[in-house]
Amino acid sequence: xxxxxxxxxxxxxxxxxxxxxxxxxxxxxxxxxxxxxxxxxxxxxxxxxxxxxxxxxxxxxxxxxxxxxxxxxxxxxxxxxxxxxxxxxxxxxxxxxxxxxxxxxxxxxxxxxxxxxxxxxxxxxxxxxxxxxxxxxxxxxxxxxxxxxxxxxxxxxxxxxxxxxxxxxxxxxxxxxxxxxxxxxxxxxxxxxxxxxxxxxxxxxxxxxxxxxxxxxxxxxxxxxxxxxxxxxxxxxxxxxxxxxxxxxxxxxxxxxxxxxxxxxxxxxxxxxxxxxxxxxxxxxxxxxxxxxxxxxxxxx
Amino acid sequence: xxxxxxxxxxxxxxxxxxxxxxxxxxxxxxxxxxxxxxxxxxxxxxxxxxxxxxxxxxxxxxxxxxxxxxxxxxxxxxxxxxxxxxxxxxxxxxxxxxxxxxxxxxxxxxxxxxxxxxxxxxxxxxxxxxxxxxxxxxxxxxxxxxxxxxxxxxxxxxxxxxxxxxxxxxxxxxxxxxxxxxxxxxxxxxxxxxxxxxxxxxxxxxxxxxxxxxxxxxxxxxxxxxxxxxxxxxxxxxxxxxxxxxxxxxxxxxxxxxxxxxxxxxxxxxxxxxxxxxxxxxxxxxxxxxxxxxxxxxxxxxxxxxxx
Numbered sequence: 001x002x003x004x005x006x007x008x009x010x011x012x013x014x015x016x017x018x019x020x021x022x023x024x025x026x027x028x029x030x031x032x033x034x035x036x037x038x039x040x041x042x043x044x045x046x047x048x049x050x051x052x053x054x055x056x057x058x059x060x061x062x063x064x065x066x067x068x069x070x071x072x073x074x075x076x077x078x079x080x081x082x083x084x085x086x087x088x089x090x091x092x093x094x095x096x097x098x099x100x101x102x103x104x105x106x107x108x109x110x111x112x113x114x115x116x117x118x119x120x121x122x123x124x125x126x127x128x129x130x131x132x133x134x135x136x137x138x139x140x141x142x143x144x145x146x147x148x149x150x151x152x153x154x155x156x157x158x159x160x161x162x163x164x165x166x167x168x169x170x171x172x173x174x175x176x177x178x179x180x181x182x183x184x185x186x187x188x189x190x191x192x193x194x195x196x197x198x199x200x201x202x203x204x205x206x207x208x209x210x211x212x213x214x215x216x217x218x219x220x221x222x223x224x225x226x227x228x229x230x231x232x233x234x235x236x237x238x239x240x241x242x243x244x245x246x247x248x249x250x251x252x253x254x255x256x257x258x259x260x261x262x263x264x265x266x267x268x269x270x271x272x273x274x275x276x277x278x279x280x281x282x283x284x285x286x287x288x289x290x291x292x293x294x295x296x297x298x299x300x301x
Numbered sequence: 302x303x304x305x306x307x308x309x310x311x312x313x314x315x316x317x318x319x320x321x322x323x324x325x326x327x328x329x330x331x332x333x334x335x336x337x338x339x340x341x342x343x344x345x346x347x348x349x350x351x352x353x354x355x356x357x358x359x360x361x362x363x364x365x366x367x368x369x370x371x372x373x374x375x376x377x378x379x380x381x382x383x384x385x386x387x388x389x390x391x392x393x394x395x396x397x398x399x400x401x402x403x404x405x406x407x408x409x410x411x412x413x414x415x416x417x418x419x420x421x422x423x424x425x426x427x428x429x430x431x432x433x434x435x436x437x438x439x440x441x442x443x444x445x446x447x448x449x450x451x452x453x454x455x456x457x458x459x460x461x462x463x464x465x466x467x468x469x470x471x472x473x474x475x476x477x478x479x480x481x482x483x484x485x486x487x488x489x490x491x492x493x494x495x496x497x498x499x500x501x502x503x504x505x506x507x508x509x510x511x512x513x514x515x516x517x518x519x520x521x522x523x524x525x526x527x528x529x530x531x532x533x534x535x536x537x538x539x540x541x542x543x544x545x546x547x548x549x550x551x552x553x554x555x556x557x558x559x560x561x562x563x564x565x566x567x568x569x570x571x572x573x574x575x576x577x578x579x580x581x582x583x584x585x586x587x588x589x590x591x592x593x594x595x596x597x598x599x600x601x602x603x604x605x606x607x608x609x
Contacts, residue, residue: 058483206346207510208573211554233484236513236556277484279517281557282541 020088021194021227022047022070022113027083029062029069032076039065041251043083047195049090050225052218054238054259056274057248063231064118066248067197070229071115072097072105087112090194111141113195114188116181118231119204123184124172130158130183131168137190157186161216178209182216189220197229202237214241236278239263247271302374302502303387303471305335305358309595310367312353327353329528329593330367335472335504337374340495342507342515342536344551345525351508354525355476358506359390371472386416389470393477395457399449405460406445409433409467416468432463436493455486459493466497473498476508491518512555516540524548526578529592534584544582544589546571 024047029040039062047053057063068074070085085097089112100108117123125133134154138145145153155165161182172180181201188196198217202210218241221228230242238245239259246256247268255268266272312328328350335341343351356362358369371379371387379387392398399408409429412418419425426445433441436459449457458478465473475494479487491514498505509515515522515536522539524532524547532545543549550571581592 058485207512207554208346208550234556235484240556273485277488279488279513281513281516281552281555 019048020046021049021090022088022229023084023086024066024070025084025086027066027069027085028081029065029074029078030081031078038081039078039251040069043248043251043253045246045253045256047227047229048243049194049227050221051244052221052228052230052242054242054245055229055231055248056233056235056238056245058233058274061248062251063248064199065251067115067199067229067231070097071109071113071197072100073115087195107141110137110188110193111191112193113197114191114193115197116184116188116199116201118199124180126172129169129171130175134158134168134187134190137187141191153190157190158183160189160220161186162212178205178213181205181209181213185213185217185220189224189226192224193226195227195229197231199231200233201230203232203234210237217241235274247274302337303379303504304337304372304374305388305472305504306368306370306372307331307333307335307354307358308368308370310354310357310369311365312350312357312362313365326528328357328364330595331525331528331530333506333523333530333533335506337471337502337504338498339521340498340505340507340519341521341523342509342519343523343525344509344512344515346510346551348527349525350528351525352476355390355474355506355508358472358474359388360384385470386468387470388472388474389465389468390474390476391458391461391465391478394481395454395461396449396481398461399457401449404446404448405433405438405452408460408464412464412467418467418469428467432467433460435466435497436460436463438463453486454482455490458482458490462490462494462497466501470503471501472504472506474506474508477510478507479514480509480511487514494518512540512551524551526576529578530581531578531592532582532584534582538584542584544584545580546576547578548582550576 025044027040027043028038031037031039041062043066045053055063055066065074065078068078069080074080080098087095087097087108089095095108095112097108124130131154134157135150138150138153154168158165158167163179163182163186167175167179167183172183175183185201201217202213205213214237217228230238232238239262242259244256244258245262246253247270248254249270255262255266255271257266262271262275266275310328310331311326314325314327316323316325331350331354333341343354345351353362357364371384373379406426406429409432410425413425413428419428429445430441433439433444438444438456438459444452444456449460452460462478473494478494479490482490494505495518497503507515507519517536519536522534522536523530524539524545526547532539532543532548539548540552543552550573553571579592580589583590
């Protein structure tokens with residue numbers, strides 16, 4: 001897989017890493033309000049095939065804005081001010097995402113790269129059934145498919161995410177939050193994309209349900225080898241599931257390293273601060289909370 | 302100093318679907334004690350009854366049966382309007398719990414006046430500034446005239462804490478006080494609660510779904526599952542040595558960076574449907590007891606007055 005990407009990569013994307021499926025170079029996104037806000041500032045990252053890349057940061061740091069830019073979802077006043085986004089197709093072609101025309105963009109989205117949105121539980125259409133929503137996607141992107149094939153594929157994806165295919169006839173309100181989230185993930189993998197962007201996919205869920213869904217995501221990734229960009233503020237969770245983690249602060253990626261390296265010794269002070277914000281579940285009982293109060297820590301809040 | 306004894310609390314909600322009505326038991330014979338200087342964490346998933354208990358304790362809901370007894374140090378029972386002077390709540394969402402039309406000073410002055418803590422305007426103003434300083438909102442003079450939208454989430458939650466303490470409350474019910482806040486400021490707010498608790502010897506009920514902070518921030522953990530207490534004990538014992546299947550499931554589900562990606566898929570899954578909430582493991586007694594039934598008389602004797 002890696003060898004097919006290497007040859008054309010040399011011509012199109014400068015410095016594309018072998019095995020990369022997405023390269024973001026020096027990306028900046030500006031909200032043209034008064035005064036203009038630079039939400040993402042010179043962000044560069046590479047997503048490798050089959051990798052889970054965590055994107056960590058607090059509210060307002062630009063992580064969702066970055067994800068939207070990769071999917072070309074920004075509308076004015078948001079504007080991609082500079083940078084390049086290159087998608088390295090499994091067939092060896094490189095796609096300049098920012099240069100895609102309307103029709104190419106429609107064909108690209110969901111087919112090559114799909115997204116599970118923040119609050120995905122509310123992203124389903126309340127007035128149509130799960131079946132209709134899955135079929136809609138399939139008919140748009142795979143017009144040649146027969147009815148039977150559409151039905152079979154819909155059943156198949158639901159089974160993969162652990163939802164009983166009998167739920168195809170359900171309306172979203174008839175499903176629990178965790179099930180709706182699974183349906184959204186099923187919808188995102190319907191066309192077997194090479195990249196799935198997940199924006200806080202489990203934030204609104206209970207820890208137990210969250211764990212079930214994470215387990216599902218990791219299992220599906222192992223099975224289907226897509227790459228995941230996983231966005232959340234929950235750093236302990238990222239440390240557990242991702243291969244590499246990018247930490248964002250005020251629109252910039254301040255640190256990008258493997259999860260193991262970050263845990264062993266983060267170099268950026270902000271990363272260390274984030275890591276220090278989570279008491280360990282099973283480790284030493286943190287004297288820092290119960291005993292002496294760290295006044296500086298309190299003041300920063 | 303004030304002690305709260307909750308005994309056999311039951312709360313039923315009636316749910317109407319079409320013409321039929323059915324009863325949902327949100328809280329099923331829950332007993333717990335809040336004593337000065339100790340923090341009890343109440344953990345469980347959404348719908349387990351955590352917030353219902355908080356609402357009953359702060360008199361926003363009436364229990365179907367069971368008692369909440371609040372007593373001062375000398376044994377005087379706290380009744381009627383005195384109750385909310387002693388028991389106050391910090392809500393989950395600091396963006397919703399403060400009135401956007403009123404200044405910060407107003408939010409803290411109201412409880413001071415209602416509960417007759419201060420008499421003159423000058424006295425009230427001085428007291429407001431004092432309260433703001435106690436929760437590290439400094440300089441208090443510049444914070445007091447501001448409105449909630451001018452403060453960050455963490456600052457607003459500090460205002461909510463100051464408001465709760467303004468009537469002189471000795472019992473604090475904190476319902477997910479940091480879950481709406483950014484991660485890097487959560488510890489700051491929890492540290493603040495911890496400091497106030499030590500300084501004033503407050504009795505605190507910390508409601509959360511975050512096991513890690515429950516363990517570090519509290520002395521005792523009570524695990525709630527479908528309205529019943531399924532495990533209780535000292536914080537470390539419950540988290541590090543869980544006995545009940547549901548607690549094990551919770552502990553497994555909580556993110557723990559020391560585990561690698563392989564652990565995510567490798568670990569054995571506990572069957573949720575098989576979880577039995579009719580039994581409860583009590584670490585203080587060191588034995589299994591019945592859950593969802595009236596508390597045994599001896600059970601309390603073992604718990605009350607546990608050293609912090």
